[in-house]
Amino acid sequence: MARSTSPQVSQDPPSAEPAPLPAGPEVSAKDRLVIRLLIVSAFVVILNETITGVAIPRLVQDLGITVSAGQWLSTAFLLTMAVVIPITGYLLQRFNTRSLFLVAMSLFSAGTLLAALAPGFATLVAGRVIQASGTAIMLPLLMTTVMTLVPAANRGRTMGNISIVISVAPAVGPTAAGAILSVLDWRWMFWLVLPIALVSLILGATKMTNVTSPRKSAIDVLSVILSALAFGGIVYGFSRLGEAGAEAAVPAWVPLAVGIVFLALFITRQIRLQRADRALLDLRTFTSRNFTLAILTTFLAFMALFGTIILLPIYVQSVLGESPLVAGLLLLPGGVLIGVLGPWTGRVFDRRGPRVLLVPGSLLIGASFVALSFASETTPIYLVLIAHIIWSLGLALMLTPLLTSALGSVKPNLYSHASAVFGTVQQIAGAVGTALFISVTTIVAGNLAASGQSETAALAGGIQVAFIWGAGISLAAVIAAIFVRKPENAPDPEAVPAH
Numbered sequence: 001m002a003r004s005t006s007p008q009v010s011q012d013p014p015s016a017e018p019a020p021l022p023a024g025p026e027v028s029a030k031d032r033l034v035i036r037l038l039i040v041s042a043f044v045v046i047l048n049e050t051i052t053g054v055a056i057p058r059l060v061q062d063l064g065i066t067v068s069a070g071q072w073l074s075t076a077f078l079l080t081m082a083v084v085i086p087i088t089g090y091l092l093q094r095f096n097t098r099s100l101f102l103v104a105m106s107l108f109s110a111g112t113l114l115a116a117l118a119p120g121f122a123t124l125v126a127g128r129v130i131q132a133s134g135t136a137i138m139l140p141l142l143m144t145t146v147m148t149l150v151p152a153a154n155r156g157r158t159m160g161n162i163s164i165v166i167s168v169a170p171a172v173g174p175t176a177a178g179a180i181l182s183v184l185d186w187r188w189m190f191w192l193v194l195p196i197a198l199v200s201l202i203l204g205a206t207k208m209t210n211v212t213s214p215r216k217s218a219i220d221v222l223s224v225i226l227s228a229l230a231f232g233g234i235v236y237g238f239s240r241l242g243e244a245g246a247e248a249a250v251p252a253w254v255p256l257a258v259g260i261v262f263l264a265l266f267i268t269r270q271i272r273l274q275r276a277d278r279a280l281l282d283l284r285t286f287t288s289r290n291f292t293l294a295i296l297t298t299f300l301a302f303m304a305l306f307g308t309i310i311l312l313p314i315y316v317q318s319v320l321g322e323s324p325l326v327a328g329l330l331l332l333p334g335g336v337l338i339g340v341l342g343p344w345t346g347r348v349f350d351r352r353g354p355r356v357l358l359v360p361g362s363l364l365i366g367a368s369f370v371a372l373s374f375a376s377e378t379t380p381i382y383l384v385l386i387a388h389i390i391w392s393l394g395l396a397l398m399l400t401p402l403l404t405s406a407l408g409s410v411k412p413n414l415y416s417h418a419s420a421v422f423g424t425v426q427q428i429a430g431a432v433g434t435a436l437f438i439s440v441t442t443i444v445a446g447n448l449a450a451s452g453q454s455e456t457a458a459l460a461g462g463i464q465v466a467f468i469w470g471a472g473i474s475l476a477a478v479i480a481a482i483f484v485r486k487p488e489n490a491p492d493p494e495a496v497p498a499h
Contacts, residue, residue, distance in 0.1 A: 031149045038142040041200040042165045045135040050173035054324045080132035082235040085423040086227045088140040092416035096210040105201040108134030116190035140419035147415040160346025163399035164339040178328030223280035226266040233259025238431035282417040294406035300477040303433030334392025341396040354401035358481035361397030366474030372467040408487035440466040
């Protein structure tokens with residue numbers, strides 16, 4: 001037989017195959033401690049990805065910068081994540097768990113301290129870049145560790161906890177920032193996080209144990225350069241598209257085109273290098289049909305997630321006239337709901353598989369977007385809150401099965417690369433979703449204002465059309481979700497007759 005007929009497990013050289021995972025149903029107390037430390041630390045570092053958005057007006061006033069310059073706090077963070085995350089596939093194979101954790105939390109803590117002490121805007125951006133360097137390592141490290149330690153039959157429950165990190169943390173960021181800014185200086189966004197980061201670092205230094213066996217390998221410098229130009233260019237290009245009204249010396253399509261060209265070169269080089277098991281980011285993960293479908297659905301889901309996180313606060317503040325604190329608090333109930341449902345969706349996944357969660361979840365997201373497409377200047381804020389809670393319920397049903405199905409569909413020696421792909425897709429989807437929602441809003445609002453509508457009414461109309469686009473994205477996610485199955489290395493309930 002030339003190759004396996006299974007479409008869901010990638011094919012790899014036998015020499016690269018690690019020892020099989022433990023078959024037991026339980027994770028040891030030592031390993032549970034490692035996972036908990038990683039989950040808490042990942043939540044803290046990822047929360048910072050969205051914490052500065054609502055602070056831009058205050059920073060414009062305090063530091064004497066423009067709104068366009070203030071956007072660099074988010075853009076620089078996203079760019080750093082996009083450049084570093086693809087490299088984590090190599091780092092996770094080359095270095096052990098404890099070392100990478102200490103490096104990630106040390107970078108994040110140092111960046112947080114620098115941002116808190118920043119005398120000016122340039123230093124603040126530098127602090128954000130250092131923060132992002134640690135953040136970029138943490139999530140792939142968490143996912144790879146869980147895939148290594150947790151038996152396939154129980155992964156859903158643990159991945160449910162990870163879904164709290166990747167969905168609730170970005171939603172809580174604006175809420176936390178709004179609450180801090182209502183009573184304290186903007187530097188306290190970093191001073192309050194710093195002790196938590198330091199405690200995580202100290203606990204990791206004293207309690208973290210190594211759970212992987214690193215192997216020596218040389219890094220391909222050309223791949224690193226191509227990766228930085230490819231993913232950095234794509235994320236920067238889409239980020240510029242999403243900066244409404246920002247003046248740019250270079251049009252957004254230029255870095256986007258450069259990124260696409262270098263992405264093609266990067267892919268070509270990885271295909272060549274992976275034949276000798278030397279790829280920086282091993283693309284054999286995509287030989288799994290199930291992984292590819294789950295990643296596609298993830299891309300659509302995160303487009304909706306980041307587009308909504310950026311657009312709803314704009315609507316609440318600029319159309320309904322509410323404060324930044326109210327706008328942040330609006331996102332909080334949905335974030336809490338996702339957190340509460342994460343472990344439950346994991347248990348359902350373990351018992352029933354992904355489709356029973358994915359299809360209803362994407363339909364709920366689509367329904368919420370349809371409801372939001374009718375939002376106007378006079379819509380009561382409680383109706384917006386209800387729509388966001390429905391949207392959050394749909395997202396809660398999708399995240400855990402997507403993450404577990406994607407990573408579980410590749411062989412163990414590719415877990416680190418699959419985690420890096422997932423993180424990279426998350427960042428690109430965030431940039432694309434933000435750019436799409438903001439660009440549609442800006443274009444439609446501009447046309448409506450030119451036709452004689454008031455500025456507020458025109459903005460409301462633009463946001464309505466953006467949410468219609470969100471409904472279309474959700475429909476595409478429904479179609480993709482239908483074909484996602486439970487990984488072959490875990491029992492598939494859909495293939496077993498009911499008792």
